[in-house]
Amino acid sequence: MLLPERTVERLSEYRRSLLQCLEEGKTHIYSHELAALHHITAVQVRRDIMFVGYTSMQRKGYDVKELVGVIEDILDSRKGLNVAVVGVGNLGRAITTYFIGKRSKLNIIATFDVDANKIDRVISGVKCYPLSRLEEIVRTKDISIVIMTVPADAAREVASQLVEVGIRGILNFTTVSLPVTRDVYLDEYDMITSLEKVAYFVKMSRK
Amino acid sequence: MLLPERTVERLSEYRRSLLQCLEEGKTHIYSHELAALHHITAVQVRRDIMFVGYTSMQRKGYDVKELVGVIEDILDSRKGLNVAVVGVGNLGRAITTYFIGKRSKLNIIATFDVDANKIDRVISGVKCYPLSRLEEIVRTKDISIVIMTVPADAAREVASQLVEVGIRGILNFTTVSLPVTRDVYLDEYDMITSLEKVAYFVKMSRK
């Protein structure tokens, strides 16, 4: 009933490619074409599409518009979900601006910080609130997801506040692994670790 | 001989926690303590440490300083590696500033862009060069790793240039999957996909 994580990720990526295809007037696409765009195998694409329960016009490839439709049914919520960015440093600001430019069913509608200079400032059309008003704003604005970009030493404390006020999903960009209860979905991304991993494999391939 | 990817990632994370321990004057640490900091199991920690070939003083936990040492031997290169950021938009600037503040064996020493207004500007002490001088700068400054933050429609073109001039590792933040030859190590991170994944699991858990 719940799709595998990797499949969910790829569906998100397929959708973007498919929307691009639509813009270019391409109405059908073969599994091997979609695979090539993402540098994976055609089998993987077909398996993912099997999971979503869509079947193609055999032999003519997948109907791009229909496929986008079924992916939307799976990934999107009817009314969309509201998102907040907590921690308005360089990274928080950049990420806010970045997301605002992009997809629509996930609406960044607030940011939070503790710095008095940032409160009430507007970034890419999104207002910054004091962290002390977290509970109130989350409730009144029906925010369910948070993107965390606070400094490492504040991460654990802020995370427990987020759980307390009922946040359901966290995308964590801090360098600290967060302790959250099991009913909160957590995705952690550590760019320093990613860069160190690249460096390791570069170093090892030099031989 | 080559460590598993996930182990490399965790070693990078362990190191950060261990350095923190050192600052706090903690000289030894048990596998279950390190595990708790990262919300994984003690077995996993021990298995990772087995991979690096370090053995503890039995019963007293791991010597923090020694363990940091062996992790450094594995992850770091003697002289460090030089890194460039290609694409100086909001995200590129924020990431540059973010990294500059952090670890030292990976030196961000140049940024590149095509926008004439950005050329010769200095961000967090790092100068911006025109993309047309890529080959020259990569050679003279011995750059082996690139962080890519260019717009999606430029991504493939820029990637092939990077491969041509001999870049060995790419951390790709664009929304486009890059075609690279097999001797270039590629790590792709798509924050929109990450956020959509969080949204999917939040949506599904509401039931």
Added chain:
DNA sequence: TAGATTGTTAATCGATTAACAATC
């Protein structure tokens, strides 16, 4: 010693890939 901890092999789990019958 008894209890706690480590190091390591075997079992399990999740995800990818191979194989192939069915379809147009």
Added chain:
DNA sequence: TAGATTGTTAATCGATTAACAATC
């Protein structure tokens, strides 16, 4: 039809977890 493509089961691969003997 023959060739290309899809949908799906079985096999493989990589990573995690369970089990447990060895150590202090």
